[in-house]
Amino acid sequence: MDWNEITNRAHVRTFPHEARLSSLHEEWERELAALWRLEADVNNGAYLQFLGNWGYESYVYASQALKKIGAWRMAALVDRCQELVDKHFDSQAASPDQLMLLSPNAKMDVHGKMIKKAGSILPKPVVARIYEMSYEFMNYPDNIAELGMRFYLPILRSPPAKASHKPQGHPMTPVTIAGIAPFFIVRDVPKALAFYRDRLGFEITFQGPEPGDIFFGIVRRGGAMILFKSVGVEPVPNYTRDIKQGIARWDAFVSVPDPDALAAEFAARQVEFFAPLMDTDDGLRGFEVKDTDGYLLFFGRPKDKDGP
Numbered sequence: 001m002d003w004n005e006i007t008n009r010a011h012v013r014t015f016p017h018e019a020r021l022s023s024l025h026e027e028w029e030r031e032l033a034a035l036w037r038l039e040a041d042v043n044n045g046a047y048l049q050f051l052g053n054w055g056y057e058s059y060v061y062a063s064q065a066l067k068k069i070g071a072w073r074m075a076a077l078v079d080r081c082q083e084l085v086d087k088h089f090d091s092q093a094a095s096p097d098q099l100m101l102l103s104p105n106a107k108m109d110v111h112g113k114m115i116k117k118a119g120s121i122l123p124k125p126v127v128a129r130i131y132e133m134s135y136e137f138m139n140y141p142d143n144i145a146e147l148g149m150r151f152y153l154p155i156l157r158s159p160p161a162k163a164s165h166k167p168q169g170h171p172m173t174p175v176t177i178a179g180i181a182p183f184f185i186v187r188d189v190p191k192a193l194a195f196y197r198d199r200l201g202f203e204i205t206f207q208g209p210e211p212g213d214i215f216f217g218i219v220r221r222g223g224a225m226i227l228f229k230s231v232g233v234e235p236v237p238n239y240t241r242d243i244k245q246g247i248a249r250w251d252a253f254v255s256v257p258d259p260d261a262l263a264a265e266f267a268a269r270q271v272e273f274f275a276p277l278m279d280t281d282d283g284l285r286g287f288e289v290k291d292t293d294g295y296l297l298f299f300g301r302p303k304d305k306d307g308p
Contacts, residue, residue, distance in 0.1 A: 003145035006152065007036035021057055028155050031068070034061035035148065038078070045105060046134035047081040048120065048127070052102045056092045069151040071142035076209035076216045077133045083231075084126050136210065181225040182252045185235050186293045192228045193217045195292045199271050202226075224254050235293040250288070251295040259286040259300040279303055 010024065010032035017023030021030040037058050041050035051059060059082055066075035085091055091099065100107060100116050104127055107116040120127050186192040189207065193214075196202040202219035209216070215230045239249035256262050263277040266289070274296060275288035286300015 003148055004036070004039075006156065007032045007039070007148075011036040019054070021061055027061075028152060030061045031065035032152060034058045035065050035144070038062040039144065042134050042137050045103065046131050047078070047137070048085075048103045048122075048130060049105070051082070051085065051091060052099045055094070055096070055099055059091075065148075066142075066144070069144070069147040071144050071147050072206045072216075072218070073141040073208050074137055074144065077137045077141075080209060080213075080215070081130050081133050084130055085122065088122050088126060133209070141209075179223055179225065181227055182295075183227045183229070184251070184291075184293065184295050185233060186228045186230055187235065188292075189214050189217045189228050189230045191292055193219060196226065199266075199269055200289070201265070201269070226252070235295065237294040237296060239294070239296060249296050250298045252297045254297055254299045256286065256299045256301055262299055263287050 010029045013029070014020060014023050014033055021033055024030045024033060034054075034057075037054045038050055041047075041053055059078070063075055063078050063082070066072075066078065082091075085102065089102065091102075101121045103116075104118060104120040106114060106118040122130075184192070193204050193207055196219045197204050200221070202221040202224075205218045205220050205225075207214045207217040217228045219226050219228075237249075238251050239246070242248045259277060263273075266273070266287075271289060273287055274290040277285075277287040279285050280300075283303050284298070284300050285303045286298050288296055288298050290296050
């Protein structure tokens with residue numbers, strides 16, 4: 001079974017239910033169906049054809065699926081296309097007839113009668129930019145088939161869940177969650193990425209969707225990951241909502257087994273500390289650093305009972 005067959009099967013199962021993704025019981029099935037629609041329509045007639053044919057719900061599940069499988073470049077392209085649409089058109093509330101007006105192409109019904117003339121309700125420069133990003137999508141900067149098979153195949157091969165006969169309240173084995181990452185809105189993504197790379201020693205794992213238009217990025221160091229995005233608004237660090245009292249100013253707690261060693265490394269990198277290495281009243285040992293957008297990070301760990 002190949003990738004196209006897997007995604008198409010999920011899509012076909014929506015046919016008896018007016019192609020509604022909500023008719024599929026499992027979230028992963030909806031994601032597969034949405035990915036088939038996305039690939040089929042973007043490659044055939046660009047992003048506006050996909051959105052016009054399937055609506056906002058399919059965008060949500062397709063974008064979500066691309067991020068789950070790690071296709072970050074293509075997810076960024078899809079999100080950027082949708083952001084451009086959202087500035088001029090409410091696709092979430094639109095009817096199927098209204099969605100049809102997005103595509104610049106003329107449309108015929110099954111009898112060959114024209115039901116929509118050529119032309120989009122979106123401004124021409126917006127349509128042109130969406131087409132440019134659609135062509136970038138068609139070049140597949142991420143290998144969706146490989147990433148998708150790696151993520152979804154184990155789910156497809158797992159046996160269907162059976163009804164539990166355990167007494168009510170008996171706990172099931174919990175599923176492991178690998179981590180959580182803050183998502184910072186920033187003024188300038190390349191500037192933010194450079195700070196975390198050059199001053200704090202993080203690795204840039206993604207920046208895009210293209211070299212000349214970087215509005216999304218990811219950095220990682222060890223088990224810590226931070227996502228950045230520029231959306232044309234000012235950052236709102238926690239200290240700005242804290243009436244500057246300092247009682248709830250951190251935007252992220254970065255768990256560090258040896259904050260003393262990391263503080264020494266940062267000092268060698270000439271990082272400016274917002275608060276020096278110390279034992280806090282909250283039972284923690286660590287230090288604070290403010291980044292280029294004002295976000296405040298605490299690097300540290302709970303104090304040992306018998307010492308620092």
